[in-house]
Amino acid sequence: MDPQRIDAMPKSGQIGFVHLGLGAFHRAHQAVYLERYRQRSGDTAWGICSANLRASIGLVDGLSAAGHRYHVAEYADSDNITLREVGVIEETLFSGRDGAGNWSRDREALLVRMASADTRIVTLTVTEKGYFLNPANGELRVDDPMIIGDIASPQQPRTAPGLLVEALARRRETGIAPFTVLSCDNMPDNGKRTRQAVMQLAEHRDAELASWIANKVAFPCSMVDRIVPAMTDADFGRLAALDVTDPNAVVCEAFSQWVVEDHFPMGRPSWEAEGVEMVADVAPFETMKLRMLNGSHSLLAYLGALAGIETVFDGVNHAELRALLRRYMLEEAAPTLEMPAGIDLDAYADSLLARFANDSLRHRLQQIAMDGSQKLPQRWLSGALKRSAAGQSSPCVALGMAAWIRYTAGEDLLGNRYTVDDPLAARFASLHQAQGSDSAALVAAFLSMDDVVPRELAADKGFVQAVVAAYQTLTHDGLRGALAALDHN
Incomplete structure (x- = not known):
């Protein structure tokens, strides 16, 4: 070489x-x-x-x-x-x-x-x-x-x-x-x-x-x-x-x-x-990248980290996770975008998956998972809010939110401990301690953080129920069970 x-x-x-x-x-x-x-x-x-x-x-x-x-x-x-x-x-x-x-x-x-x-x-x-x-x-x-x-x-x-x-x-x-x-x-x-x-x-x-x-x-x-x-x-x-x-x-x-x-x-x-x-206007390109690339990265980070997957390369070579990323990008993120003529979002999604699969990079999911409270409003929640206002569901984002909430407990699904690196980490720890094993109360407490979650989205009963259901499935049946349940939505 x-x-x-x-x-x-x-x-x-x-x-x-x-x-x-x-x-x-x-x-x-x-x-x-x-x-x-x-x-x-x-x-x-x-x-x-x-x-x-x-x-x-x-x-x-x-x-x-x-x-x-x-x-x-x-x-x-x-x-x-x-x-x-x-x-x-x-x-x-x-x-x-x-x-x-x-x-x-x-x-x-x-x-x-x-x-x-x-x-x-x-x-x-x-x-x-x-x-x-x-x-x-x-x-x-x-x-x-x-x-x-x-x-x-x-x-x-x-x-x-x-x-x-x-x-x-x-x-x-x-x-x-x-x-x-x-x-x-x-x-x-x-x-x-x-x-x-x-x-x-x-x-x-x-x-x-x-x-x-x-x-x-x-x-x-x-x-x-x-x-x-x-x-x-x-x-x-x-x-x-x-x-x-x-x-x-x-x-x-x-x-x-x-x-x-x-x-x-x-x-x-x-x-x-x-x-x-x-x-003259960066906004369409910014939003495309935030929701499709960065949003996919965050999905991979929280779900993958909970399952003990260490890198983006490993995660995108997990067939079910790769399918989730493509579904999220094309069914939930892309429809919320208003792009200039000539931008092919299907091709963009394919190019992102190819970049994630670069075998020379070892981008750690724990690095991407940092500062979720600061990142998720623009990566997931702004798009989900737009879909909510149009009467549309966002099951991939709901699963992502469930994974993020579970991730903030500081322990993966295999029992391995890690440090939650986020400006609101102390608040997260207090919420987990206060709500214990009551998953519905825990999800409600996280979604009520209006400095992270838009109030209109937190008021969407369908979205809240989807996050609770995904959290319960993820906790009880693991990553594969949660992804299998998503396939039925």
Whole structure:
């Protein structure tokens, strides 16, 4: 096996982007597009300063020690690999707590970088919970301790919205035009939601600042797509066999997509040649991906994890689960979408199943299962609500909700314990303890969480009954029994 090897461009030292959320996805997606753009165009003005806000100080320091170069292994399958060196990141910073627990380290350096006239675009991959928005109504969580801290000490921000507000305030005070804010997280209307978080936080600080942001700052929407599993020892072993010893390396699929609303008052790279789709309206593509790809991933995650299945590859090769995913995509998700002419949703569903079956990726279901309370409203529940309003049922989503509720107990159907990684994990544990073995009461308690489940959907008796029935079948008869019962619906 001899992979195609592509070296990075020489460093330029120029920074036009600041990115919040230095994780694997950013390094395998936005940074790769910009590296390819630099190599093709020779335009070196768009280097990146990437910052982590809360975790992974080791990655920040590791990349710095490596001269901000790392490798991305893009797998079409186990035998077709592109090994790409990326050097477009020029600086890495950490704005979270230091070893002594202080919020100091690089926060001021990050704010200075964001306030610089050289910074024209700020991008984000901070996950849904990083915006501190209520999933049910989109309002800023002003009761969250982190947001309370940003309101009390706005010049010492701890959150992504707080950093954006403070950096924009500094630019306003010095007469520098605002940067464009580009969310690259999996949220519907991610640009609008980012604007909502920033605007509401700014209003707590200064009405005139909030008005300036409303009138001057662009928040385009985007849709991103690339499967980037968390790195494992096996992944590093595979790279070592290719003579790559790089602790900052990332493994991902070969497929990549980026759809961006074309609204950049401060300019942008001409990255269309790299396949970035610049459009007037991202919403149809966002919703398609969230409901079909991400929704399928979540179905697989909760049902598969409960049955002891570890990866997407293993799950999609489970015949009944694969059939469930196809049924969900074509019968429940696709009919809720309003796509431009020429988009073949049947073909899209087939392409997703093929991507899930990539034998070179080991995307862990436990990774996908994280933060379900933040993800499921846009992945499942918005579509199910639309079907409910039209008098239609959503049995696949009902089964998914039953699996999610059971998953939040922290123990799979085989008796194996695991950590429930979710901002609402403590509330979930309290609900399970309070309701015990009363499945109907437990389901009712979860569906009554109106910061997760739309009230109109929770009021749909047919949907509630379907979740209760699926929960009981899943608990008593296991995964195969639950899937068999679904076949009769």
